[in-house]
Amino acid sequence: MNILMYSHDTYGLGHIRRSMALAQNILAEEHNILILTGSPIVGRFDFPHGIDFVRIPGMIKQNNDLYVPHSIKVAPEMALAIRQNIILATAKAFKPSLFLVDKAPLGLKREVVPTLRWLREHCPQTHVVLGLRDIMDSPESTITEWRKKNIYEALDTLYSEIWVYGSRDIYDPVREYDIPAHIAPKMHFTGYIPRQIPRFQHRPRLRHGMNIAPGEKLVLVTAGGGGDGYKVVDTYLTMLETLPHPPFKSMIVTGPMLAENLYDQLAARARKLKVRICKFYRKMEKAILAADCVVSMGGYNTMCEIVCAARPSLIIPRSVPREEQLIRARLFAARGLLEYIPWETVEPAPMLERIVKLLHEPGPYEAALADFPMTAFEIINQRIQSFGAQA
DSSP states (O other), X not given: OEEEEEXXXXXXXXXXXXXXXXXXXXXXXXXXXXXXXXXXXXXXXXXXXXXXXXXXXXXXXXXXXXXXXXXXOSOHHHHHHHHHHHHHHHHHHHOOSEEEEXXXXXXXXXXXXXXXXXXXXHOTTSXXXXXXXXXXXXXXXXXXXXXXXXXXXXXXXXXXXXXXXXXXXXXXXXXXXXXXXXXXXXXXXXXOOOOOOOXXXXXXXXXXHTTOOTTOOEEEEEOTTSTTOHHHHHHHHHHHHTOSSOSSEEEEEOOTTSXXXXXXXXXXXXXXXXXXEESOOTTHHHHHHHOSEEEEOOOHHHHHHHHHHTOOEEEOOOOSSOSHHHHHHHHHHHTTSOEEOOGGGOOHHHHHHHHHHHHHOOHHHHHHHHTOOOOHHHHHXXXXXXXXXXX
């Protein structure tokens, strides 16, 4: 089966990391998987045999509606035209049995619509699936945007199925986003997407390899892609700077999209504190498992990694330009899975207080996390197998 995946990747690492996790776990001997992506760092990931990517020109989101080219010095309209043509040409040549679109039903600025229409007309046997994370945004904002952009019509006419990478018991987009009754049956709740976390018994070896002494506590700070993570890292370093002798070891991963001048400022402060800092860490899953506490923003993928590793965490969710992270943090905190402080109000003293609590009382969080179901791969593979049975 030829599987084509579209990931517009205009901000952060979330889309490409989600697509990579899905591709690696639905890969079978009879599958060929191509990922269409605008991620500027896609080449840093390890691609197993059977998976490859088609790089489209990168775009950067400046706000919810404004996107500009990441590198090439051309008008946004030209960059979008190039992306649209590459997407359509790839679909025509590859002729996928499954076309999986990540998050954006129409693509960036409707760039995937010509491909969706071509597949409907020329390859009606292709299963066209929209993959949505658990939470898109607040109900009010999402409904307004979807009505304005005719998203409900697209869900009705252009997609065979909609996969929601979350649990309806935790957040129900059918109700929250006012999904019409004739579209709701298309929606399949897969559960959250697990990550390839090393087995827990390997944790001592991982910690030894990271020079963490027995009994020493490690706090891992990660800001996702880094584009909006400066405040989290800055607050954490300010917290450390108030402590004559921090009672724990620290590691900071800022994300590769943090501006160079801001990274240099943070790195200089970290070096004075003898704290390890880097922009990108290839084996993030191992670092999360090795940590005793994770301080992070509240993006979908990082949250899935933290849950899979069953690590106590302090989440600093942003609410701009979307409230998705804040909503998710509140829901997870209500289940005893984590602690959180809103991005807008985070300060060094409350941050230290929460971290100390998580380091000294990890048991309840670890127990709640260990019982959290991560079923996406099982459900998605069942759906794909059903496509083969229908063929």
